[in-house]
Amino acid sequence: MGVKAGGADKHALILDAALNLFRHYGFRRTSMEDIARAANVAKGTLYLYFKSKDELFEALARRLAELIEANLKAVAARDLDTEPKILALFDAKLGFLYRWVLSSPHAAELIDSKAQLSATIFESVDRDFRASIAKVLRDGIRRGELDAKSAGFSVESAAETLIAAAYGAESGAGSEANFQDRLARIVRLCLRGLKKSA
Amino acid sequence: MGVKAGGADKHALILDAALNLFRHYGFRRTSMEDIARAANVAKGTLYLYFKSKDELFEALARRLAELIEANLKAVAARDLDTEPKILALFDAKLGFLYRWVLSSPHAAELIDSKAQLSATIFESVDRDFRASIAKVLRDGIRRGELDAKSAGFSVESAAETLIAAAYGAESGAGSEANFQDRLARIVRLCLRGLKKSA
Amino acid sequence: MGVKAGGADKHALILDAALNLFRHYGFRRTSMEDIARAANVAKGTLYLYFKSKDELFEALARRLAELIEANLKAVAARDLDTEPKILALFDAKLGFLYRWVLSSPHAAELIDSKAQLSATIFESVDRDFRASIAKVLRDGIRRGELDAKSAGFSVESAAETLIAAAYGAESGAGSEANFQDRLARIVRLCLRGLKKSA
Amino acid sequence: MGVKAGGADKHALILDAALNLFRHYGFRRTSMEDIARAANVAKGTLYLYFKSKDELFEALARRLAELIEANLKAVAARDLDTEPKILALFDAKLGFLYRWVLSSPHAAELIDSKAQLSATIFESVDRDFRASIAKVLRDGIRRGELDAKSAGFSVESAAETLIAAAYGAESGAGSEANFQDRLARIVRLCLRGLKKSA
DNA sequence: CATGAATGAGACTTCATTCAT
DNA sequence: TATGAATGAAGTCTCATTCAT
Incomplete structure (x- = not known):
């Protein structure tokens, strides 16, 4: 989203990945698994940055x-x-x-x-x-x-x-x-x- | 939807129930079970009138x-x-x-x-x-x-x-x-x- | 099965239809509905001739x-x-x-x-x-x-x-x-x- | 199947449980639920190891x-x-x-x-x-x-x-x-x- | 911080069987 | 006899979330 997070700011990295997927597949069709994969982190990591x-x-x-x-x-x-x-x-x-x-x-x-x-x-x-x-x-x-x-x-x-x-x-x-x-x-x-x- | 089906036209009865639920809870949050219950029919009955x-x-x-x-x-x-x-x-x-x-x-x-x-x-x-x-x-x-x-x-x-x-x-x-x-x-x-x- | 039931003997008619379907689709994949349709009778009729x-x-x-x-x-x-x-x-x-x-x-x-x-x-x-x-x-x-x-x-x-x-x-x-x-x-x-x- | 997996190799554990159940009850009469129970894992776990x-x-x-x-x-x-x-x-x-x-x-x-x-x-x-x-x-x-x-x-x-x-x-x-x-x-x-x- | 295996509630759908007409 | 609409149990699979490592 303009902000191309390098690798340091995982918060942003995850959000970028998520927005991208949401836009392509919608909110529901995008699983946390998908987001994790796209952001190159483990599923559990998502929950370190976002409660849900x-x-x-x-x-x-x-x-x-x-x-x-x-x-x-x-x-x-x-x-x-x-x-x-x-x-x-x-x-x-x-x-x-x-x-x-x-x-x-x-x-x-x-x-x-x-x-x-x-x-x-x-x-x-x-x-x-x-x-x-x-x-x-x-x-x-x-x-x-x-x-x-x-x-x-x-x-x-x-x-x-x-x-x-x-x-x-x-x-x-x-x-x-x-x-x-x-x-x-x-x-x-x-x-x-x-x-x-x- | 204006057409308050008495009990004869189940097709309409189901659609009415569904529209109602969809409006209140959205498409995905409304389960077929919910629709069936609201329409006073069994879950399987829905599939007699609609393939999916x-x-x-x-x-x-x-x-x-x-x-x-x-x-x-x-x-x-x-x-x-x-x-x-x-x-x-x-x-x-x-x-x-x-x-x-x-x-x-x-x-x-x-x-x-x-x-x-x-x-x-x-x-x-x-x-x-x-x-x-x-x-x-x-x-x-x-x-x-x-x-x-x-x-x-x-x-x-x-x-x-x-x-x-x-x-x-x-x-x-x-x-x-x-x-x-x-x-x-x-x-x-x-x-x-x-x-x-x- | 050799016995090409005309229309009188529904018992045989149903069995013929069933065997045919079973052979093509297997026992489980053949529904009573299918058999009824193939035998040109209503589903309920099957139960008049066979308990299950x-x-x-x-x-x-x-x-x-x-x-x-x-x-x-x-x-x-x-x-x-x-x-x-x-x-x-x-x-x-x-x-x-x-x-x-x-x-x-x-x-x-x-x-x-x-x-x-x-x-x-x-x-x-x-x-x-x-x-x-x-x-x-x-x-x-x-x-x-x-x-x-x-x-x-x-x-x-x-x-x-x-x-x-x-x-x-x-x-x-x-x-x-x-x-x-x-x-x-x-x-x-x-x-x-x-x-x-x- | 001879290989009585202790608890580490769930893949084998599940297969053992499944084979056992299939032998006793057949493929269709054995539900994924049954297999999960027999393997002491949750239903979802089965799908981690086998797509279907x-x-x-x-x-x-x-x-x-x-x-x-x-x-x-x-x-x-x-x-x-x-x-x-x-x-x-x-x-x-x-x-x-x-x-x-x-x-x-x-x-x-x-x-x-x-x-x-x-x-x-x-x-x-x-x-x-x-x-x-x-x-x-x-x-x-x-x-x-x-x-x-x-x-x-x-x-x-x-x-x-x-x-x-x-x-x-x-x-x-x-x-x-x-x-x-x-x-x-x-x-x-x-x-x-x-x-x-x- | 990070992982990913494990969980289990819940969703859709099928179909043998029943029963009022 | 004959019908076919209605039933509801049961089955497969998904996925947000947790937790031991």
Whole structure:
């Protein structure tokens, strides 16, 4: 996952192996045995680093969340126009997620696996993300490009709606290119819906 | 699923029990034993009606698809304005799906379970759905309410984008009310994006 | 089994179907369902004619035994030389058995299935058979062709030994032609061993 | 099987337990649970050593084949007269098989169980065996004791016929003593049939 | 820290047999 | 007699987790 653990950090090594297998075979079809083999450690070793298969999965989710958080921070610092910025933010979160999880044929299972769990982990990321999007919208409104109010939306509602719509870009996208396309079109369409009507 | 089979039609009885359990516990956590118990039949009886657990699931998917198809047909026949019609169509498909599947904490697993399978089964429904949405958009354009072209979309592209966006209404909606709200807002926002810019 | 039951005698009809299936798929791999289907009756009907699967098998064995007994009687009445008569007797029993049972890839299972059972059923056939063979040997001795004594055998012992040897003709014969060949050679060799040493 | 593994070699321990149970109850009537219990291991442990019940059986067959092969080699090296040698060879193969398999009431099933499988495994043993028998016959011919040709047999045909006949010693022998008796008589009778007719 | 043999609950599926019609 | 839907015991195999070394 970007972090190509050499051999020292078994924790990361195991997580890498696990993510890889989960993406290819799904959570359930991947046995602890498989993970151990892929990580070149003994089965028992997994339990030295993770209390259970579920906790291993949780750690994975946590790591993804951290990486996304970092991505978001980096994008937030960049100076971009409204639409490019929105797109960049979506790419930092959704795009990243797509590449590492959603593109898997077992995405659904992975997301489901411990839905509540993931929810907790991604909560703060989601909050930050919503705030970032809202901020961009607010900037756009301040600059007179957008006008949520006349469209009947509060800024928060507009942000939430935009985000929800963007999540739809994944459903059955098939390829990342297609996913990016859809995402761009959804964003474009929604932003147009938020434009000041002359 | 609406059809509360009395005791005669065991096929439906079993499917009802299964859907119920799948929604509550997910596909894998629901054993054939559980289904049998819930349907008040013996384990072996399940195999008189369905060759395997997978086929049982398939039958369930097929039934959902049929019901959705029927819903869509009914809505398509109604005479409504653009936005209400779009919403009604989405409700006939997404709303229905939400109520029976997506609202489950195990929705993802259910959708994933036999992704390819479901894909095949829902293919024709999806096609019809896309066609219906596109038709409404075309009508809107003809009546001068919408103008996809000036928004930079072909009708097909607009329909696809709208549909994708609408699918996002589900992600973490939490409750049907919230889901309906989001859906309405997404549709409103997107349609506004397709309005003729004065 | 020669008796091609028309439709009146369900008893025989079922046995025919069963033997056929047993030969092709073995006792265990043949379900009562299969037999019922092949016999064009309902599963429950089987239980009107046979108390259980085992009893059905038993009836089959009994029928085979009867047919063999009849065969033996017919051959015993024929006027033949020593070797041809021995061969004819073996064909009436072993050959018949080979054609209907031993040639099956599941012969072993069929023979085993209820070994004790079959033993009882075939006991009298075996006794008659041994007696017939012994009689032929005695005739041969009387005619001066054979001389069991100088070979170190009593007539009974010679008969038993010859029969045992002949049973070996089946083991891995592969085809009936091969089986017949082996049988002929074994008989020839053994009879030569019983010849008066000049 | 002679090798009473203490507790270290579970592989052998399991095979011993399995052979024992198979002999008493047959292949199918013996469940993996039974084998596990008899070997004092957990069900899952069986699958650490054998991929499936069938493979367990296969391993058993292979082990028997190896032991027989060793037996044959030992006997082949001994310097014995024609008849004793033939008997010793038969005992090394058939006798051994009788003691470990054929004496079981479920012998047939065991032999049948995976007939093709066993066939492959025992193929080379059988080939060696046939060669050994043929060699003894050839030696006997060279020494002038036997004369296959005047009996109308080639050496190979004589060997094959003798072997086939010997296999008959098993059918319904009842006890090993009886089996050995029959075997001895069959061999004696057949060898007498191959003697030079003065 | 690391190993991997061992465990055993639990899952799916088959099929001989019964019984209400 | 005849039916065939229903039963449920029994069987094979998987895999997360533990623990002695």
